[in-house]
Amino acid sequence: MGPNLWGEPKYMRVLELFCGIGGCAAALPESAEVVAAIDINRGALAVYSSNFSHPVDVRTIESIDVPELRNYKADIWWMSPPCQPFTRRGRYRDDRDPRTRAILALLDPIKRIKPPYVIVENVPGFSGSRTHGLLRGMLDKAGYEVEEHYLNPAEMGIPNYRERLFVVAGRDKLNPLKVKRRRAKPLSSYLDQDPDPRLIVNPEEEDIEKYRHAIDIVDVDDPKDITACFTAAYGRSLVRSGSYLKVDGDQLRRFSPTEILRLLHFPKSYSIPAGLPLGSSWRLLGNSLSIPSVEAALSQIPDLE
Ligand SMILES: C[S@@+](CC[C@H](N)C(=O)[O-])C[C@H]1O[C@@H](n2cnc3c(N)ncnc32)[C@H](O)[C@@H]1O
Structure with a gap:
């Protein structure tokens, strides 16, 4: 592929926020480079680093300011924020749960920096939450094209149920979603x-x-x-x-x-x-991602092959 959207050669630059053990990194094609993988969980980052050589940072997302975020010059911001505020087990506390603080803290930086692509992954209960409404409101107002998909490996020939909502946003036109259906394996x-x-x-x-x-x-x-x-x-x-x-x-x-x-x-x-x-x-x-679902969400990003 040619220069990325920031005018630098070769790679799509990915900022992997709430990276955990690297479900996004594991799904990325060779043409993408993770410029930073950030999480507060040291144990998760130790597993991440034993599999990938990407730079990791143990810190809260809320502590990263706008100049720092801008400096990553990332084409894609991947976000898998905690899902408990949107689940029955977490009593659907939504933006009253302190665990939504980090995703809410990213809304203003996204509005100001306007990264070319933003993907947010969460449980289906995220849909219709106040946090979801605030994210959508910001993306729509900032002029992003936004698509939302429920993806589930059980519908791709894989014997595992894991339905998740993916909000995919692009400053430019998105590709149509491509879901690879494989021959079912027992x-x-x-x-x-x-x-x-x-x-x-x-x-x-x-x-x-x-x-x-x-x-x-x-x-x-x-x-x-x-x-x-x-x-x-x-x-x-x-x-x-x-x-x-x-x-x-x-x-x-x-x-x-x-x-x-x-x-x-x-x-x-x-x-x-x-x-x-x-x-x-x-x-x-249990906190991580089903790789075929991530690949499907990433298929909407032009030039990422
Ligand atoms: C749903 S998991 C995402 C896991 C990841 N996608 C993976 O493949 O393993 C949410 C992650 O966010 C991290 N996290 C929660 N609050 C955070 C915060 N304020 N700042 C940074 N990371 C946070 C947790 O440690 C957890 O690893």
Whole structure:
């Protein structure tokens, strides 16, 4: 590709805000360069840095001022702000939840800097929130072309449900959305050959019977079974946090972090550092992104191939 929109050669420059473990970086084509990946979570950034050499910064997004943001000269601002304020678990507190402070703090800089492209990813409950209204109002007023899409890997031939809303905004015309539909692969192809015995749920330690009716259980022999959305609460909460796999007889086991990475379609080269506790791995993965959905959202950006 030619010069980017800031007149510099070769790459589309990407500012990865709320970068977590790098779901956006993992989906970017070679022609893009992450100029900064920013998050407050040191653990997430350690995983990020073990997979990518992009510059990372541990800090709050609210602490970055307009000149600093302008200095990144980024063509694309990617934002995956915390979703809890827009979920039942977070009691839909929206802009009354301090976790929306960072995304709200970015509205004025976007209006002033007018980056060529802005993408915001969040849970479906973000739609119609006051925060969503403020973001849309600012983008519309600043003259962006804006499209919104609900994307779900379960509708792309992947046995994992993870519906997310993507707000894609461009100063110039956006490409039509391109969603790659792949040939469905069975759940068995996502599983570890030799699963870690720690994944087995021990009914003596966890009150599995009490919640059995509410737990999402998938059966590897059922070709239609689709895993539920894995959230940051997986491993801590038995219900509404992800699926359990039926193993011998009545036994259940959890999905391993590598299996979840595969279900999210992270590249094969991506890994969670050995020794990271299961609980931390599940928390980080539950906050991350399904790569095919990110690729679909990025397909709207002209010149990004
Ligand atoms: C939904 S997760 C996004 C994860 C990321 N997309 C990924 O692929 O892993 C939200 C992230 O925002 C970070 N975060 C929350 N509040 C923040 C703030 N005020 N400043 C910077 N990062 C923040 C959290 O640590 C978390 O990693």
